[in-house]
Amino acid sequence: xxxxxxxxxxxxxxxxxxxxxxxxxxxxxxxxxxxxxxxxxxxxxxxxxxxxxxxxxxxxxxxxxxxxxxxxxxxxxxxxxxxxxxxxxxxxxxxxxxxxxxxxxxxxxxxxxxxxxxxxxxxxxxxxxxxxxxxxxxxxxxxxxxxxxxxxxxxxxxxxxxxxxxxxxxxxxxxxxxxxxxxxxxxxxxxxxxxxxxxxxxxxxxxxxxxxxxxxxxxxxxxxxxxxxxxxxxxxxxxxxxxxxxxxxxxxxxxxxxxxxxxxxxxxxxxxxxxxxxxxxxxxxxxxxxxxxxxxxxxxxxxxxxxxxxxxxxxxxxxxxxxxxxxxxxxxxxxxxxxxxxxxxxxxxxxxxxxxxxxxxxxxxxxxxxxxxxxxxxxxxxxxxxxxxxxxxxxxxxxxxxxxxxxxxxxxxxxxxxxxxxxxxxxxxxxxxxxxxxxxxxxxxxxxxxxxxxxxxxxxxxxxxxxxxxxxxxxxxxxxxxxxxxxxxxxxxxxxxxxxxxxxxxxxxxxxxxxxxxxxxxxxxxxxxxxxxxxxxxxxxxxxxxxxxxxxxxxxxxxxxxxxxxxxxxxxxxxxxxxxxxxxx
Ligand SMILES: Nc1ncnc2c1ncn2[C@@H]1O[C@H](COP(=O)(O)OP(=O)(O)OP(=O)(O)O)[C@@H](O)[C@H]1O
Ligand SMILES: [Mg+2]
Numbered sequence: 001x002x003x004x005x006x007x008x009x010x011x012x013x014x015x016x017x018x019x020x021x022x023x024x025x026x027x028x029x030x031x032x033x034x035x036x037x038x039x040x041x042x043x044x045x046x047x048x049x050x051x052x053x054x055x056x057x058x059x060x061x062x063x064x065x066x067x068x069x070x071x072x073x074x075x076x077x078x079x080x081x082x083x084x085x086x087x088x089x090x091x092x093x094x095x096x097x098x099x100x101x102x103x104x105x106x107x108x109x110x111x112x113x114x115x116x117x118x119x120x121x122x123x124x125x126x127x128x129x130x131x132x133x134x135x136x137x138x139x140x141x142x143x144x145x146x147x148x149x150x151x152x153x154x155x156x157x158x159x160x161x162x163x164x165x166x167x168x169x170x171x172x173x174x175x176x177x178x179x180x181x182x183x184x185x186x187x188x189x190x191x192x193x194x195x196x197x198x199x200x201x202x203x204x205x206x207x208x209x210x211x212x213x214x215x216x217x218x219x220x221x222x223x224x225x226x227x228x229x230x231x232x233x234x235x236x237x238x239x240x241x242x243x244x245x246x247x248x249x250x251x252x253x254x255x256x257x258x259x260x261x262x263x264x265x266x267x268x269x270x271x272x273x274x275x276x277x278x279x280x281x282x283x284x285x286x287x288x289x290x291x292x293x294x295x296x297x298x299x300x301x302x303x304x305x306x307x308x309x310x311x312x313x314x315x316x317x318x319x320x321x322x323x324x325x326x327x328x329x330x331x332x333x334x335x336x337x338x339x340x341x342x343x344x345x346x347x348x349x350x351x352x353x354x355x356x357x358x359x360x361x362x363x364x365x366x367x368x369x370x371x372x373x374x375x376x377x378x379x380x381x382x383x384x385x386x387x388x389x390x391x392x393x394x395x396x397x398x399x400x401x402x403x404x405x406x407x408x409x410x411x412x413x414x415x416x417x418x419x420x421x422x423x424x425x426x427x428x429x430x431x432x433x434x435x436x437x438x439x440x441x442x443x444x445x446x447x448x449x450x451x452x453x454x455x456x457x458x459x460x461x462x463x464x465x466x467x468x469x470x471x472x473x474x475x476x477x478x479x480x481x482x483x484x485x486x487x488x489x490x491x492x493x494x495x496x497x498x499x500x501x502x503x504x505x506x507x508x509x510x511x512x513x514x515x516x517x518x519x520x521x522x523x524x525x526x527x528x529x530x531x532x533x534x535x536x537x538x539x540x541x542x543x544x545x546x547x548x549x550x551x552x553x554x555x556x557x558x559x560x561x562x563x564x565x566x567x568x569x570x571x572x573x574x575x576x577x578x579x580x581x582x583x584x585x
Contacts, residue, residue: 001027001028001029001030001063001064001065001066002027002028002051002062002063002064002159002191003026003027003028003062003063004024004025004026004027004051004060004061004062004063005025005060005061005062005063006023006024006025006059006060006061007021007023007024007025007050007057007059007060007061007062008021008022008023008024008057008058008059008060009021009046009047009050009055009056009057009058010058010059017058019058019214020043020046020214021043021046021047021050021055021057021214022043022213022214022215022246022250023059023060023215023250024047024060024214024215024216025060025216026209026216026219027261028191028193028207029191029264029265029268030158030189030190030191030279031185031186031189031190031191031268031272031277031278031279032185032191032192032206032207032264032268033181033182033185033192033194033204033205033206033207034191034192034193034194034205034206034207034208034209035194035195035196035202035205035207035208035209036048036193036194036195036196036209036211037195037196037197037198037199037208037209037210037211037237038210038211038212038217038238038241039212039238039241039242040197042211042212042213042214043211043213043214044163044195044211045085045163045195046214047211047214048082048161048163048193048195049584050062051161051193052075052080052082052161052420053069053074053075054082054420054582054584057070064159075159076301076303077106077155077303077420077421077422078106078107078155078156078157078301078302078303078421078422079155079157079158079159079301080157080158080159080160080161081149081152081153081155081157081159081160081161082152082160082161082163082417082420082421083145083148083149083152083160083161083162083163083165084148084163084413084417085163085164085167086413087136087144087148088148088151088413088414088417088418089136089144089147089148089151089414090136090316090320090411090414091135091136091137092135092136092137092319092320092323092324093135093136093316093319093320093323094132094133094134094135094136095123095128095131095132095133095134095136095139095143095147095150096119096123096132096133097316097319098136098147098151099119099122099123099128099147099150099151099154100115100119101312101316102150102151102152102154102421103115103118103119103122103154103155104304104308104309104312105304105309105312105313105418105421105422105423106154106155106301106303106304106421106422107154107155107301107302107303107304108301108302108303108304108305108308118154119154121153122150122151122153122154123150125150125153125180125183125184126146126147126149126150126153126180127146127176127180128143128146128147128150131143140173141168141169141173142169142170142173142176142177145165145166145169145177146177146180148165149162149165149180149181149184152421153184155301155421156188156301157190158188158189158190158191159190159191159192159193160181160184160185160190160191160192160193161193162181162192162193162194162195163195164195164196164197165177165181165194165196166178166194166196166198167196167197167198171200174198174200174201175200175201178194178201178204179201179204181194182204182205185206186276186277186278187278188278188279188280189278189279189280199234199235199237199238202222202225202234203222203223205222206221206264206267206268207219207220207221207222207260207264208220208221208222208225210225210237210241212241212246212249213246214246215246215247215249215250216249216250216253217241217246217249217250217252217253218249218253219253219257219260220253220256220257220260220261220263220264221260221263221264221267224260224263225237228253228256229241303422306424306426306427306430307427309423309424309427309428310427310430310431310434313423313427313428313431314431314434314435317431317432317435318435321435331439334399334402334443335399335442335443335446336446338395338396338398338399338447339446339447339450339451340450341391341395342388342391342392342395342447342451343450343451343454343455345384345387345388345391346384346388346451346454346455385457385535385538386531386535388451389464389531389534389535389538390504390507390527390531392447392451392468392534393467393468393471393503393507393527393530393531393534394500394503394504394527395447396443396444396447396468396471396472396475396530397471397472397475397500397503397526397527398500399439399443399472399475400440400471400472400473400474400475400476400478400479400500401475401476401479401496401497401499401500403436403439403440403443403472403476403479404432404436404476404477404479404480404483404496405479405482405483405489405492405493405495405496405497406483406489406492406493407432407436407480407483408432408480408483408484408492408575408578408579409483409484409486409487409488409489409491409492410483410489410492412487412583413584415428415579416582416583416584425576425579425580428579429572429575429576429579432480432575433480433572436476436480437473439476440469440472440473440476441469443472444465444468444469444471444472444473445465445469447468448461448464448465448468448469449465457538458538459537459538460537460538463533463534463536463537463557464534464537464538466533466561467529467530467533467534467537467560467561467564468530468534470529470530470533470561470564470565470568471526471527471529471530471564473564473568474526474530474564474567474568474571475499475500475526476571477567477568477569477570477571477572477575478499478526478567478570478571478574479492479496479499479571480571480572480575481570481571481572481573481574481575481578482495482496482499482574483496483575483578484574484575484576484577484578484579484581485574485577485578485581487583487585502525503525503526503527503528504527506521506522506524506525506527506528507525507527507528507531508522508528523563526564526567529555529559529560529563529564529567530560530564532554532555532560533555533557533560533561533564535554536554536556536557536560537557
């Protein structure tokens with residue numbers, strides 16, 4: 001039984017408290033199918049989110065099987081299913097794969113037979129078995145809604161909340177979905193609450209809740225609706241609602257409330273007698289026995305551990321990556337072409353630098369001319385080496401931002417939905433780090449190896465490669481943090497591109513910055529630390545050459561190493577806070 005007692009959800013508006021859900025008091029028994037209707041903006045979604053615990057109620061009490069949900073006894077993630085208005089499946093995956101991933105993330109199955117049985121049952125119940133191998137992107141609107149339901153059904157939720165799962169469908173598909181929801185409420189004593197705009201098929205519901213300005217204008221059996229509102233047709237209910245203030249409707253309904261509930265109860269008893277409504281006996285005992293929490297715990301479906309969720313997410317991420325041919329092509333093109341671009345310039349850095357002792361002349365004028373020529377060679381080689389290192393570093397920074405800027409922001413709603421269903425943010429972030437690390441290692445090592453093959457520099461290849469790796473890692477981690485904090489993928493991409501764009505001018509490798517600015521900006525510029533560390537690693541015999549052309553100081557390698565490591569840690573910490581944060585909207 002779900003019971004709401006004087007539940008409110010308020011927001012602050014112009015310094016005043018405004019109730020979006022206003023003293024809602026309703027009772028919903030097990031095995032009940034309820035429609036929540038009302039004009040747009042009346043608070044239907046807000047009420048659903050308040051019941052789900054996504055909005056914390058500002059007053060009143062929510063009771064679930066006699067226990068207050070306000071006292072920290074939240075629904076178990078597997079106990080509640082929430083089908084939001086947006087699609088919760090990834091387009092490149094098939095129906096079967098989407099349901100399998102949902103099961104693996106939500107249910108600690110006892111083996112592959114249990115897993116398969118759950119997937120098959122969800123497919124059967126929602127009528128998706130025949131199109132199980134179809135990709136999500138080709139599904140019709142109605143099929144997508146069914147998939148959304150199937151992905152919730154895998155955990156056997158005891159309460160299923162659906163937000164406009166029929167909107168935008170043709171009348172036939174709409175009826176099919178309402179019938180499906182009706183059937184889902186006939187089994188296992190499941191409560192199904194469905195928000196809808198449509199006033200069609202109301203006879204399939206056990207009760208109708210009409211909301212008006214956040215208040216209950218009516219909650220009762222469907223056949224009492226027209227009588228209560230004194231209208232001939234249900235279509236006239238909304239215009240009728242507008243004729244009276246919501247508080248008057250609320251008090252008017254309060255007078256009829258118990259009579260309507262009695263009627264609902266009688267109909268329910270009849271449905272149970274007729275075998276139309278099946279409420280398992282054992283579960284009635286458990287539900288009605290708040291004194292016995294252990295029994296309830298045993299019955300509950302348990303959420304898988306972090307490692308299992310991590311493995312599911314990582315394999316799903318790779319699958320999505322490889323299914324998106326455009327993405328794979330782009331990644332490969334960037335990874336392969338950027339080092340080629342660098343190599344085109346690298347021969348300029350490898351010109352031999354003659355030393356003066358090799359070409360002593362007797363003629364003073366000739367010696368001065370030679371000295372001049374050597375100085376010019378040295379400057380050319382030095383500035384080419386410095387420029388090439390900076391080129392590598394900036395391109396890797398670009399790859400880093402391209403790797404992760406959209407990674408979390410682009411799937412935020414799906415992630416929030418999965419978090420609500422019991423996904424651990426640690427497993428989620430770890431899967432992102434594992435996936436991105438593979439890209440970072442491949443991109444950075446290929447850059448280091450390719451350029452080294454075509455124009456080997458003096459100095460330590462290994463140390464240079466480490467700095468390239470750290471630079472790409474730092475930019476990837478920081479952009480992942482941005483992705484976790486931003487509301488949309490567009491915002492995250494834009495900010496990440498700016499971040500990369502500022503690396504070059506603020507690094508000081510092209511033009512030295514004014515000292516006051518340099519002190520402030522330098523700690524944040526990954527490109528500088530990777531460049532400086534690499535110059536130290538590569539310019540062993542050409543140190544003088546490089547130093548002769550740059551007016552920016554070179555920092556000892558160890559310091560560069562720690563700073564880049566710090567950037568990675570900070571990026572990951574920001575990602576962690578962003579991923580933990582509740583961000584439904
Ligand atoms: N977090 C919030 N902050 C401020 N206003 C909000 C918030 N959530 C909802 N609202 C406002 O509360 C009202 C009710 O919103 P809600 O989304 O619940 O309406 P609805 O009945 O679901 O509408 P629709 O049928 O169009 O989906 C709207 O005016 C909306 O703008
Ligand atoms: Mg809504």
